[in-house]
Amino acid sequence: MSKKIRVGILGATGMVGQRFIQLLDNHPEFEVTALAASERSEARSFAEACSWKLPTPMPNWVRGMSLQTCQTPMDCDIVFSSLPSSMAGAVEESFAQAGYPVISNSSNHRMSVDVPLLVPEINAEHIELIKIQQKRREWKKGYIVTNPNCTTVALALALAPINQAFGIEAVMVSTMQALSGAGYPGVASLDIIDNVVPFIDGEEKKVESEPQKILGQFENGMIKAADFRVSAQCHRVNVSDGHTEAVTIKLKKKTSVAELIEVMENFQGEPQRLKLASAPSHPVVVLKENNRPQPRLDRDLEKGMATIVGRVREDIILDFRFTLLGHNTIRGAAGAAILNAELLAAKGYI
């Protein structure tokens, strides 16, 4: 690739926007050429407008870049979107209509029948929906591709190899989610010190409906959703990054703990075969120590792009249970969108 793909970021100053900038620093295929945020930030430099909250320094190239509002035109080939759901719906459609591929981390279009809910290791073939989407909406060059909710993507990566090998019938998950999942300022410190909050608005519904689309089959121009049920109870805990999930599953075929671990450890998908720049070498890492995974120690394994699984064991009510961990602002948000874009580029969609 002689020339890099030029990238714009919608919602550049937020928590996920900052992760986009961090992860795109020195990216081999993409370079950031445009940044957009709310009207309040218009024409200000990124360094002025952004309250940078990541523990690595703000890259120098972004400091002086000027912010525009979230409107076309934008000086770029594709846009990454991490807009709040109150805005994302209309804005993303206007960019797609204007010819921009929109790689979105927002929830608005995830469940639309003609929009891929893409996890490249699992359902790379879902990108064929793009043509149907463009036809149906009469868009020429632009389109919308989404990645799942941060809790869902970590779960889906662990479920995919199990579903393929043994067939999933039911999934129960109880989550312990990180603060960064709520954005910034997000959760008030007084609400979480010495505390757990057993409610995250809208989250359970997403986790209970997205996995079936992700693990669905692309048939006759449509996604046929997988037929298992998911029950989710979502909690906020005092952790900066990294969602922990206690998962219990019921399977269609009999199997063993050893076989479950084997299929998860051997799981490989298109990103691994295509050697995409952000692809983890193993999308699912299984730890053997009985007290892992732990967010502070394990969230950065595989650069935050894998699901880390531990404590795989039998269950007395359903069939098996395990704990998993996913980095919610890397594989659960910005990293997921970047991997989606890398797949789209490799497949000629960009």
Next chain:
Amino acid sequence: MSKKIRVGILGATGMVGQRFIQLLDNHPEFEVTALAASERSEARSFAEACSWKLPTPMPNWVRGMSLQTCQTPMDCDIVFSSLPSSMAGAVEESFAQAGYPVISNSSNHRMSVDVPLLVPEINAEHIELIKIQQKRREWKKGYIVTNPNCTTVALALALAPINQAFGIEAVMVSTMQALSGAGYPGVASLDIIDNVVPFIDGEEKKVESEPQKILGQFENGMIKAADFRVSAQCHRVNVSDGHTEAVTIKLKKKTSVAELIEVMENFQGEPQRLKLASAPSHPVVVLKENNRPQPRLDRDLEKGMATIVGRVREDIILDFRFTLLGHNTIRGAAGAAILNAELLAAKGYI
């Protein structure tokens, strides 16, 4: 009662021992007359030997009391025990043999066939096991009564009225447990800052086996365990006091969310009927806000003696689900033992 019952505490300097002292300060029926701890503390004053960790001051009456080792004789009518399980087995038996009623918070004897695992609201009639225990072990005056594990007791209080009304078939629980459950020094700060630990040694097994005994029937001199299954996944989170539990249940009879709430709110047992000093007015409190219960805000409701329930709703895999909270060192430990002793006194066993 003209004269107070004289109480000794085994393990007086530990976290639960401190709660005993705090909760027995100005108790109407009991007065602390003897304290025992490890040999390291022998003959030292309580104020010297104890690193007091509660946010209320150490009561003045206890400061100068002298510590003895955990051996008979002890200058008291009954003993409360919160010894570590490595010691509790033999020590508690030696006290019972020597004629002391032992009200234990330790796990060693909980599952013994002739030892009550007592939650007075649920199974007050189990105290009849005491006569069988004394006969079988040839103990004259002494005996052992236990209270459940801290996670179990909070769960059992919520399950009891449901089981009575609708019959429980299965229980899945994912816990988020407080630091004080591990004692002192317990969990290292570096293990829990910005973290969740998905493992608590031995805990899941206790939660999966104790509820069936607690909700069992006393028949023909034996406890016939309830026949439901429990699956538990236990996690440590960065909370000082108060275990949160995400519970999902399968029932034998059909019912509704409204009826579930009703039976929990109306639940009353022997402690309420007998107006025992430490009895909560409602053993189960149901909160209606969608983001409750929360440990920091709700653990002290009913002086820490009730299970606080919230988010009661239907489940798509089993039947119903809800979140509960219990104060693990009050109703989950010292307060449970004191309520047990109050019941035993009211029934003439002390």
Next chain:
Amino acid sequence: MSKKIRVGILGATGMVGQRFIQLLDNHPEFEVTALAASERSEARSFAEACSWKLPTPMPNWVRGMSLQTCQTPMDCDIVFSSLPSSMAGAVEESFAQAGYPVISNSSNHRMSVDVPLLVPEINAEHIELIKIQQKRREWKKGYIVTNPNCTTVALALALAPINQAFGIEAVMVSTMQALSGAGYPGVASLDIIDNVVPFIDGEEKKVESEPQKILGQFENGMIKAADFRVSAQCHRVNVSDGHTEAVTIKLKKKTSVAELIEVMENFQGEPQRLKLASAPSHPVVVLKENNRPQPRLDRDLEKGMATIVGRVREDIILDFRFTLLGHNTIRGAAGAAILNAELLAAKGYI
């Protein structure tokens, strides 16, 4: 007192407003009869409008009370104000002009020459400024009395007996301040997890100027400020309630650690002499353990109304140093205002 004084609260739904309600529950002299908040809350019930954040339940009597905007008339004899400084200036003056004694926790009028900055143990005689204030401003019945910043009041209580006995020449203080000092939502959780923030906007200036007025002399109708200098470095730490302060002082007279402790422990003021309802028995408590005071363990001593001092020792650069702790939303805010009102009532100003 046959009838209680009727109290209105300006800013009733905020963190300090909630403390007013908690502390006035069952108060012997005051009853809350009116509540005011922002226009957003107008005509809503307190239970609806307030996101209650205290670990004791919202009192039942307040749940149904209706909120009005912060304008006269209010159905009460006096008002407590905990308005943000953007509003407090004009609103408090309008209430005072309309005849209400305004007992304010806001910073706006603290340094006005005719407004008492009242700490009843230290400068009860400053209330004589009220007459001068009323005369000057042509107010008949109403007036404004303020309490200090939360960091200042804890410091001033410790300094007062030392200043009286030995004369203070300079004070250096480095603070570690609690989250509740920033109100709600206040500090974002992502800003304080695993972190310290070495800046609190405007705080250092308050701590460096208020103590001299508090410890000043009322002479010829004016406060003559004390002549020592204060240097403050203020930090936010991950603590819910309780400001910790590392203090170093230079004195005018020679003395010893033992004498310093003695004057602090013996310190008594008008609230103790008058036995005001909220008065701590000891305004300054000195702990002898070398690792105290600690916010979680000591902030509730004396019901949060005292300054807790520890580690009194010599300093090699100035003269002496010690650590102190004050409960920032009790003695540092709502409790301070209530004690001020109790003094004013006892002295016939209400």
Next chain:
Amino acid sequence: MSKKIRVGILGATGMVGQRFIQLLDNHPEFEVTALAASERSEARSFAEACSWKLPTPMPNWVRGMSLQTCQTPMDCDIVFSSLPSSMAGAVEESFAQAGYPVISNSSNHRMSVDVPLLVPEINAEHIELIKIQQKRREWKKGYIVTNPNCTTVALALALAPINQAFGIEAVMVSTMQALSGAGYPGVASLDIIDNVVPFIDGEEKKVESEPQKILGQFENGMIKAADFRVSAQCHRVNVSDGHTEAVTIKLKKKTSVAELIEVMENFQGEPQRLKLASAPSHPVVVLKENNRPQPRLDRDLEKGMATIVGRVREDIILDFRFTLLGHNTIRGAAGAAILNAELLAAKGYI
């Protein structure tokens, strides 16, 4: 350098030992060839014996290495020591006597008159003490070199350029120290949740005496300590890594905030001139935002090897004040020792 220097680690399984291993992974000059820990770990593999607590994975090369006890012989050219002070004194001497250069992070020998307390940017010439040490103790090849306490080194780096330019007369410092400074398990979680602990055993004395030796002059075979006084108040706060220090200084010459910043930013020493592998490009980094430095955001600047300074401003009692941050287990411990070894290698002492 054709062959790497072979390194042994005393205390390899502890918090600082783990940092040594992490920082020596792929080091250009050193390779780890021997590991020693307590007798409990003897002959076990590192992976078995060590409870790894760092957020990067344990390097593969160390997993199978066998642990020996802390006795000579050890298969290495030099040893790094992070032993507890109860052991370090005798063990380090025995290694030096046996011919090993001992690069120690322990406190035992820091203040010995013939042992360099080395901060290479400040006092590289102090390594000439080694010859005097060897002569005096009749050691042939071996010697002991120490690095300062973790709080001291961060402070000394900021003070050095100021002292050189303007002469320091007095330093007051109030610290907010990280949990990792106490090792593992170290601080109990119940002691620090929602809390500050205003005492760290032995710490204040170290901070009050080490800087004068570090900034002292090597004259006539001795270190002549600098003549300023230091007053330190040390606190533990709920932060994993990174000590924050509020510093106030009195200077011999007049200067300005701008000049202070200039000398700190321009500070360079031997490690920078020699381009040592672990040398930060700037030993002191000055941040201009008014709410920095913050441990979570800034501790990893310059790979944890620099002192990060912020809020430089005038003081009303002494002359100037500022906040600084140092990574306590990198520049404050393992990284400091490694930089010392790099200097010694460059100067021909290894």
